[in-house]
Amino acid sequence: MRPADLAREHGLSTQAVRNYERDGFIPPAARTHSGYRIFTELHAAALRAYLALIAAYGHRAGGAIMNALHANELDKALTIIDRGHARLLRDRDTLDRVRKAVDHLTSQSENDWDRTGPGIRSIGELAHRLGVTPATVRTWERVGILAPARDPLTGHRIFRATDTRDADLAHLLRRGGYPLDHIATVVQQVRTARGTDELTAALTEWQHKLTTQGLAMLTAATHLDHYLSTPAG
Structure with a gap:
């Protein structure tokens, strides 16, 4: 595959794909004799995983997870993922406390x-x-x-x-x-x-954000599992 082939699937620029390779978010590409990059299904799977991780955990955490994987630090990557899930759980607990407090306050x-x-x-x-x-x-x-x-x-x-x-x-x-x-x-x-209409709407929106993030984490886990099980070469 060419950089354009990877970029097209996600609506990215070819330069973005090159930058992701440079920053270690996808594995290094092999080169032709003339210096052109050669990407494979492994790179496509890595890119899908990285973009899914961004949606689930944010840019910084997503990049850190991929960097850890490419440095053969699986436990470090899993720790970052665990922290993301712990943060989501805290947010859910906070939302529950807000709902109860609002009921009391109002x-x-x-x-x-x-x-x-x-x-x-x-x-x-x-x-x-x-x-x-x-x-x-x-x-x-x-x-x-x-x-x-x-x-x-x-x-x-x-x-x-x-x-x-x-x-x-x-x-x-x-x-x-x-x-x-x-x-x-x-x-x-x-x-x-x-x-309380505005407040109810705010809490409903907050709940929607947490649900969306939770689903994004499930999607990211699927893509990450696929990437880790994709053979190189």
């Missing part, structure tokens, strides 16, 4: 939170509770996620029970990988209209 009225919430906190106390820095809390305020009052005497921020609720929700969504502007929209909706 089931109480503002008056309920004033009575049963953790009371007034300083920015340092709130940051410590969440395990983030005060700078992170200030960033959340700047983009509209939090809207604390100010002490009329000192000018310091005052985080009431409902602010803590908003911070809890923001922290969980942030751990789920959502950008700050999206989180601000969700929290604003919960804070004002008490609506």
Whole structure:
């Protein structure tokens, strides 16, 4: 096969195929007497595996897995794969915690939170509770996620029970990988209209992403197994 033959299957450029060979993502190609590369079914299988790994684990991990395989470090490659599965499991657990937290957070009225919430906190106390820095809390305020009052005497921020609720929700969504502007929209909706349509849509989208990644991992495993069982030559 020529580089163009491998590239055509995936809509790549021939230069991309050459770069993948250079970076060790596919095995080195043999050369003709005139210097042209000769690719085989082994290279085609490697390219399919590498692209499937990208979809499942990302560019960096996909490349690291192929590099490890080509360095005869199978256990290292499998460890990277295991870490990817562990990360996906953590994400699923996080999503489950977000759903449960949202059910709890949005089931109480503002008056309920004033009575049963953790009371007034300083920015340092709130940051410590969440395990983030005060700078992170200030960033959340700047983009509209939090809207604390100010002490009329000192000018310091005052985080009431409902602010803590908003911070809890923001922290969980942030751990789920959502950008700050999206989180601000969700929290604003919960804070004002008490609506959950946007939040429900966000969690549904998050679930879809995790499902898609899980299926991509299955596909990658199939292609990787085929590549490892393809004879050279």
